[in-house]
Amino acid sequence: MDSQKKLNILVVEDSVASYKAIVSVLQNFGFVINSERVEWKAEFDKKISENNWDMIISDFYLPDFDGKYVISRVKEYDPDLPIILITEFIPEESASEYLNLGASEFLPKSSIIKLPFVVNRELEAARLKQSQKKAWEMLVHGEEILTRSQKISHLGHFEVIFPENNTLWSLELYRILGYEFSEVPLMEKVWSLLDADEKSIIQSIWKQVMNENISKELVLHLNTKVGRKKVNLWLEAERFEENRFRIFGTIHDITDLSSLENSIQLNEQLFKGIFNNSSQAIFLLDLQGHIIRMNRNAILSFERNEADVQGLELISSIFSDSNEDSIKKLTYGMKLALKNQTFEVLVSYKLNDGREKYFDCDFYSLNDPNGKILYIVLEAKDITEKIVLERAYAQAQKLEALGTFAGGIAHDFNNLLTPMMAYISFLNQEWSKNESNDIIQKSMPAIEGISKSLERAKNLIQQILTYSKIDHSTSNQLDLKDQLLQVMNEFRFASKNQISLFTDLGEEPAFIEADPIQIFQILSNLYENSIFALQEITNPKITIRLEKVSYEKSDLFQIGFMKNTEYWKLSFEDNGTGIPKEILDKIFDPFFTTKGGKGTGLGLSIIYGIIVKMGGTILAESSPGKGTKFDLYFPAWKAML
Structure with a gap:
């Protein structure tokens, strides 16, 4: 007996003592009882439908109705609900009659001790009956689902029993093959719908499945009354006796599925084409x-x-x-x-x-x-190229505005220098005629100093004119490597015992088109900036490298507007204090300086203006405390003309 079994019981009894005895005996046998007692017909009719009862226990003789009414009323409400009659005054033949009417059991009140066993038995019987009912419902429902599923999925099945050759087709298979339901199912009728080559193939496979008990799957085409169909055929043999076996198979109509797959593949190809291109x-x-x-x-x-x-x-x-x-x-x-x-x-x-x-x-x-x-x-x-071009255009506008201003100043200053140069030239010619004059001889160093100062002033005007539209620089084809060697000799002399200068210029001549004076301006400005950045460095070092690079394999590829395919890359690197990231983009702006009152802010803007006019560019990398590196790109010539 299932201990602690919970039961909802309706007790139809006019005796309170009998009701308590029923509940007590069930509780003593481990049942947890939830019960109610009724004794009148109206009360019974009301209670029978108010709760989900597990069992009805009823006396036969009641004030205004009897056990026969209880049985008939309960069977109307729930035919499977167990009913146990408990009474003392009923003939045995009458008890049999009531059992036939639907009562589950009849017990004399003197045998109430047997009630727990009867209850347990009836509960097991009810549970079994309910399980069988559910199993049957599931079987019927499963068959319905199978039929509907086959119809929805266009999948039919068949079965052939040998040696009798008894054949069964599902309803969906009739639909797929295009036969009426009254047709006698024969596999020969299926084979008659095949093309000749496929028919010979399936007959060979059919024999193989029969002899070897294996499964096979293949795609066929059926010429049915409703059109040509593409189907997937699956076969499997099963032997259940020595001389008896069966072949089970399915035929899946994939005509629409094949068309759908083709459409999906086409859409997938279109998506990939648009997505990737x-x-x-x-x-x-x-x-x-x-x-x-x-x-x-x-x-x-x-x-x-x-x-x-x-x-x-x-x-x-x-x-x-x-x-x-x-x-x-x-x-x-x-x-x-x-x-x-x-x-x-x-x-x-x-x-x-x-x-x-x-x-x-x-x-x-x-x-x-x-x-x-x-x-x-x-x-x-x-939009990297667009951003870079916009920045380059903005820089060019700044340089153009500065160039217009500088051009006017340079023009006026040049007007002042012209007569001064003429007067000095005149004095040199006149005084050279009187070389014996002691006063003239004493004045000659002063005249020479004035000449040199005027020459430097002329060079300064040339730098200013670099910004202006009046650019008097003369570009020639030259070897950048030779120019670097000449300038570095001066650097080494000026930096002796102070700054370590390292070079890697390669073996190949570096032909470019440039003005030697401008090359000197570029290197001298970079060198002066490095000197300033290395003032407080313990082991100051400058590294200069020269190498040929291609546009596509260099950092130039991110700029996007360079015209040449090959460039000479001049790298000028120091291990100085470095430049903060937030001002790195401003270093090429005119008059922007990090030297305070010690700089004019024109050095790097001069370099930028010179190298852009040459068709190259300059890129900067820097981190505070790690130094600064400038990469200058000059359009390369294959050979000196």
Whole structure:
């Protein structure tokens, strides 16, 4: 007996003592009883439907009705609900009658001690009956589901018993084959729908399955009354006696599925074509911002392998090295996309080699037909070249404005120098005629000093004219390496016992088109800046390197507007105090200086103006405490003309 079995029992009894005896004997045998007592017919009719009763225990003789009414009323309410009659005054033949009417058991009140065993038995019987009922319902329901599933999936099955050759087709198989339900099922009728070559194949496989008890699967074409169909045939043999076996099989109509697969494949190809050939870098993200797909342009622009970042969160993986402002904008854009709103943002992106790119990014969502968000898309347009060109244009405008101003000053100053140079030339000619005159001889060093000062003033005007439209510099083809050697000899002399100068100029001549004076200006300005930065350094060092580079394999590729394919790269590096990042972009601006009152702010802007006019450029790298490096790119000539 199941101890602690909970029971909801309705006791139909006019005797309170009998009711308590029934409850007590059941509780003593481990049942947990929840019961109610009724004795009147109206009360019974009301209570029978108010609760989910597990059992009815009833006396036969009641004040205004009897046990016969109880049985009939309960059977109307629930035919499977057990009813136990307990009474002393009923003939045995009458008890049999009531059992036939539907009572589960009859007990004399003197035998009430047997009640727990009867209750337990009836509960087990009710449980078994309920299980059988559910099993039958499941069987019927399962058959219905199978029939409906086969109809929905266009899958029919058949079975052939040997040696009788008894054949059974499912209803869906009749539909697939195009036969009426009154047709006698025969596998020969199926084979008659096949093409000749496929018919010979299936007959061979059929024999093989019969002899070897194996399963086979293949695709066939059936010429049915309703048209040609493509089907998937699956066969399996099962032997259940020595001389008896069966072949079970399914025929799956995949005609529509095949067309659907072709459409899906076409759409997939179209998607891949548009996705991968887009001029934009595209990231497909899930709703948590994890990367699902990257198109070809995204892989090239961001220089990241899709397999390395797939499944990772976009912002924390791809844009982890971007500045704080860019990360905030990206996070905000993602939040708006999750609300079905679009968002455009300009962000920076740092490559693994330290180069910085700029992207114009658009966030938007992809929705299903019901408006539910399925994916988030980030489209990023590489605008690095545009940003660099805008900066170069702004720098050029600054230089042009300064050049106009400097040109006017240089013109007026040149007007002052011209007569002075003429007077000095006249004095040299006249005094050279009187070399014996002691006074004239004493004045000659002063005249020579004035001449040199005027010559330096002329060179200074040449520097100023570098900014102006009146550029009197003369460009010649020269060997940059030779020019460097000449200038470095002066550097070594000036820096003796103070600064270590290291060079790596290679063996190949470095032919460029330039003005030697301007080359001197470039190197002298860079050298003076390094001297200033190395003042407080214990082991000051300057390193100069010269090498030929190609446009596509150098840092020039990020600039995008360079014309030549080969350049001579001159690197000028020191281990000085370095330049803070926040002012690194301003160092080429005219009159911007980090030297306080000791500098004019024209040195680097002069270098920038000279090298841009030559068709090259200059890039700077610096970190506080780690020194500064300038990379100057000169358009390369193959040989001296």
